[in-house]
Amino acid sequence: MAFGDTTIKMSAPICLINNTKDGGLVVCEEAMKILDQITQPVVVVAVVGLYRTGKSYLMNRLAQAQTGFPLGNTIESKTKGIWMWCVPHPQKKDHTLVLLDTEGLGDVDKGDEKHDVWIFCMxxxxxxxxVYNSLGTIDNTALEKLHYVAKLTENIKLKSNTQNGEETYNTSTEFMRVFPSFIWTVRDFILRLELNGKPITADEYLENALKLKPGDSLNEIRNKTRSCVREFFAVRKCFVFERPANSKKMMNMESLTDADLEEDFVKEANTFCSYIYSNSNPKTLRGGLGVTGRMLATLAQTYVEAISSGQVPSLDNAVESLTQIQNSRAITEAVDFYRSEMIKKVKFPTETQQELSDLHSVVEKEAISIFIRDSFNDLDQKYQKELKTQLDHEYGELVKQNIEESRKLSRSVIARVFGPLEEELSHGTYLRPGGYSTFCCALEAAVQQYKQEKGLGLMSEEVLAAYLKEKSEVRSSILAADRSLSEAEQKIHEEKLKRDVVEQQNKYLEEQKTIQEQLIVDQQKSHEEHVQQLKMKMEEENERSREEIQRTLDAQHKEQMQRVEEGYKQKSLEMQKQMDQLRKEQKKKSKGFFGTIGGVFLDILDLPERLITSIFS
Known part of the structure; x- marks a missing residue:
C-alpha cells in the first residue's frame, strides 16, 4: 500500500461513465480504481456540446497529446458516455488534471433528451x-441548443431536506457557489469581434450575447437560458477559434501537427490551454472542501446511483456519503501506516522510553498528516478523535510490548548472571562462618556483571529489584547463620540489607516515574500535533470558502447591476436578499473558528493513567 501522494499518468483515456442498454448510466470499475489511487487534489475539466463539434480535440490539447480522445472523421458520434484522462497537472505541483470528454449532445441516432440532460448534469x-463547445456563433440558435443549463435546477439538488415545505437552500446563489467556472469555446468562428463598430474581446462578445432580450415567447425561452448561465456560473470566459484547416486536412486531424494548422487557430488553442492550466481551480464542494481523485470517484458513484434509482442527485447526500466513506478510510490508512512503520523502525526493547517516544512522535506526525490529507468534512472532529484513540491504543500496545520484552530479556540475563550464585545457594555453600561476607561479595559481583550487560531495555532495574527483594530473605538467613559475626555486626548488616532493598526499589520507582512522565509528555505533544495540523487544514478550507463567497458576491453584484439596467428590478431585490445572507456567512467566517479546537481532544488525554495502570498493575 502506498501512503504518500500518488501521481497517475494515464497513457490513454478510459471510460468513466458508460451507457447501459436500457439507456441508463453506470460507473466503470477500471476508472474507479484509477481515481482511487489519486490522493492529490484534482483539477477537473469537462467538455460538453453538440456531437461532431471538435470537443475531443481540445481535450487532447490539454493532455498535451496528439491523440487520445477519439476525434472521428465521419458524421457518427465517437464518444459514448463520459471518458476520463488523468495526467499530472502541467503547472500545479502535486495536483492531477482530470479531463472529461462527454458524449455529444443532440445525437439524432440516440434521440434521448433525458439522457443528454444527465450527461450535462454529470x-x-x-x-x-x-467547457461548452459549439460551432459558428453565439446566436439564438446556439442558445436554444444550450437549453440543458436551464434544466440544472430540476435535476440537481443542493440539499436533500426541506424547511416548511420549501427548499430554501436551493437558490441560484447557492448553485453559483458550487458550480464550476464556465468557458464557451466557439469553433469555426468567421465573424469579426466588433460591436457598434468597435472591436471587442471574446469575453465581451459572450456577455453581450447573454443580455436579456425583451419580446416574444421565443425570446423568453432563450432568456431563461441566458439567465441560467449568468446566475449559475460566477466565472465566465469565451474563446473563439477560426477553422483549423481546410476540409480535406481536417479529415485526418489526429495526424496533423501545428505546422499543418492555421496559425491563428494554433495561437488561440495555446491561449486556451494556458488559461485552463493557470486559472482552473482544484475541485471543491461547498465551504471550500477540497476533492481528491478518490473522492471524485465516490462522487461519480453517488450521483450515478441516484440517477439510476430515479432520484435527483443531491450534493448534500454526496457530501454525507463522502464524509462517512472518506473519513473511515482515512482512519484505517493512517493507523495502518503507523502500525507498519513502527514495526519496521522499533527494535525491542529500546534502551529508554525516550527512544521509543521519539520514534512514535515522528511516525504519529506522518500518520496524522495522512488522515488530515484524506479526511473530509469532519466538522466536529468525530473521526479525528477516533483516529487519536486508535493511535493511542497502538502506541500503548507498543509501550507494553517494549516493557515486556525488556522484562523478558532482563530475566533471562538474571538467570544466566546469577546462575553460579544460585548453584552455590542450592549446595548450602554460604551457611557457614564467614559465609555472609562471601555471599555479599558474590552477589555484588553478579549485580555489577548484570549492570554491564547491554540492551536490556528500560525495565532492567525493575527486574533486578524484584530479584534482590526475592533474595533478601535468603540473605537474612545466611546472615543469621554466620556465627563469626557479633550481634552488633549482624545488626549493622541487617540495616544495610534493608537500605539496599529500599535503594534498589527506589531505582525501579524512578525508572517507572520516568516512563510515566514521558508518556504524559507524549500525550501533550500528540495533542499539539493534532491541533496544529487540524488548524492548517481548516485555515486552508476557510480561505477557500471565503474566496468562494467573495467570488459569488462579486458575480452577484455584477448580475444585480445588469438586471437593474435591463429593467428587472424585482429580480434585483431577490438577489439582494441572497447577497445579504452570503455577507452574514462571510462575516461569521472572518471572525475565526479556532476557539474550541484546542480542547477538542482533551477528553482522551487520560491515556497515560490508563496505560500506566495496565502496565504496572
Whole structure:
C-alpha cells in the first residue's frame, strides 16, 4: 500500500461513465480504481456540446497529446458516455488534471433528451471547469441548443431536506457557489469581434450575447437560458477559434501537427490551454472542501446511483456519503501506516522510553498528516478523535510490548548472571562462618556483571529489584547463620540489607516515574500535533470558502447591476436578499473558528493513567 501522494499518468483515456442498454448510466470499475489511487487534489475539466463539434480535440490539447480522445472523421458520434484522462497537472505541483470528454449532445441516432440532460448534469457536478463547445456563433440558435443549463435546477439538488415545505437552500446563489467556472469555446468562428463598430474581446462578445432580450415567447425561452448561465456560473470566459484547416486536412486531424494548422487557430488553442492550466481551480464542494481523485470517484458513484434509482442527485447526500466513506478510510490508512512503520523502525526493547517516544512522535506526525490529507468534512472532529484513540491504543500496545520484552530479556540475563550464585545457594555453600561476607561479595559481583550487560531495555532495574527483594530473605538467613559475626555486626548488616532493598526499589520507582512522565509528555505533544495540523487544514478550507463567497458576491453584484439596467428590478431585490445572507456567512467566517479546537481532544488525554495502570498493575 502506498501512503504518500500518488501521481497517475494515464497513457490513454478510459471510460468513466458508460451507457447501459436500457439507456441508463453506470460507473466503470477500471476508472474507479484509477481515481482511487489519486490522493492529490484534482483539477477537473469537462467538455460538453453538440456531437461532431471538435470537443475531443481540445481535450487532447490539454493532455498535451496528439491523440487520445477519439476525434472521428465521419458524421457518427465517437464518444459514448463520459471518458476520463488523468495526467499530472502541467503547472500545479502535486495536483492531477482530470479531463472529461462527454458524449455529444443532440445525437439524432440516440434521440434521448433525458439522457443528454444527465450527461450535462454529470459534467457540471464533477468538474471544476466546464467547457461548452459549439460551432459558428453565439446566436439564438446556439442558445436554444444550450437549453440543458436551464434544466440544472430540476435535476440537481443542493440539499436533500426541506424547511416548511420549501427548499430554501436551493437558490441560484447557492448553485453559483458550487458550480464550476464556465468557458464557451466557439469553433469555426468567421465573424469579426466588433460591436457598434468597435472591436471587442471574446469575453465581451459572450456577455453581450447573454443580455436579456425583451419580446416574444421565443425570446423568453432563450432568456431563461441566458439567465441560467449568468446566475449559475460566477466565472465566465469565451474563446473563439477560426477553422483549423481546410476540409480535406481536417479529415485526418489526429495526424496533423501545428505546422499543418492555421496559425491563428494554433495561437488561440495555446491561449486556451494556458488559461485552463493557470486559472482552473482544484475541485471543491461547498465551504471550500477540497476533492481528491478518490473522492471524485465516490462522487461519480453517488450521483450515478441516484440517477439510476430515479432520484435527483443531491450534493448534500454526496457530501454525507463522502464524509462517512472518506473519513473511515482515512482512519484505517493512517493507523495502518503507523502500525507498519513502527514495526519496521522499533527494535525491542529500546534502551529508554525516550527512544521509543521519539520514534512514535515522528511516525504519529506522518500518520496524522495522512488522515488530515484524506479526511473530509469532519466538522466536529468525530473521526479525528477516533483516529487519536486508535493511535493511542497502538502506541500503548507498543509501550507494553517494549516493557515486556525488556522484562523478558532482563530475566533471562538474571538467570544466566546469577546462575553460579544460585548453584552455590542450592549446595548450602554460604551457611557457614564467614559465609555472609562471601555471599555479599558474590552477589555484588553478579549485580555489577548484570549492570554491564547491554540492551536490556528500560525495565532492567525493575527486574533486578524484584530479584534482590526475592533474595533478601535468603540473605537474612545466611546472615543469621554466620556465627563469626557479633550481634552488633549482624545488626549493622541487617540495616544495610534493608537500605539496599529500599535503594534498589527506589531505582525501579524512578525508572517507572520516568516512563510515566514521558508518556504524559507524549500525550501533550500528540495533542499539539493534532491541533496544529487540524488548524492548517481548516485555515486552508476557510480561505477557500471565503474566496468562494467573495467570488459569488462579486458575480452577484455584477448580475444585480445588469438586471437593474435591463429593467428587472424585482429580480434585483431577490438577489439582494441572497447577497445579504452570503455577507452574514462571510462575516461569521472572518471572525475565526479556532476557539474550541484546542480542547477538542482533551477528553482522551487520560491515556497515560490508563496505560500506566495496565502496565504496572
Amino acid at each position: 459534467a457540471v457536478l464533477l468538474s471544476s471547469t466546464l
